[in-house]
Amino acid sequence: MLRKIISSSALAVALAAGAQAYAASGGKAKISVVYDQKLPNVPGKSMRAVLVEYGPGGTSPGHTHPDSAFIYATVLDGAIRSQVNDGPVKTYKAGESFSEFPGDHHSVSENASKTKPARLLAVFVLNTDEKELTTDDK
Template sequence: MKANRSIACLLLAALPTLASAHVAEKVETLHDQALAEIPGHRGLMLTVSFKPGQVSAPHVHPGSVFVYVLEGTVQTQLEGGPVETYTVGQSWYEPANVPHLLARNPDPMKPAKLLVWELLKEGDPILKPLERGAR
């Protein structure tokens, strides 16, 4: 009986993390600008906010992406690379069309927030979900 109670307590404690793992992260567009010097392209600046423990669905960006950590800690993995951990003040680059297999806030208590700049062709979406088996 005591073991069942312990397991139940552990499951209840994990619920917020499990629930947030399936909710899309919050994306806020700060600036979306056609680039006169690069016809047919636009620059996009946005923030991406992760709740504690939140995980992003695997996806691919059709444009080049630069990311800067504003708040918290984020773990990320591009296809063919290791899982990388970034904290406040650190940044990284994601080449266009490389599958982004993992993006998560590993902290169960604190949120994370990213500043993202992406170079896109006009009409391209910010990202495309990765289809299962597409890797």
């Protein structure tokens, strides 16, 4: 019984810490480059992978990517709501994927849940000299 109380208390502390970190981020997604490699057989092109982590209710502002970028995204955990260009808003669950083509506008990108986190992996093929992967709408 004591072990159960301690485990519950530890979980509550961890959730509170996560909620504080998420609140400090303003509800925005945490984005980390997890892979960056020049393509040896395609001069001037690279592959970069980005891990996008959303807290409960988390969002990313509308945005575009470099004109050279082709993107393939897979939801790792949870569910992500997404809209590209004038297409429908779709919800993708863990294991589902979508793509974005050069010049596309990603107007909706958010966690579909207000209570659970979500993560996606976005793999870019783009010009090696691109520095900024995302340009937020103004």
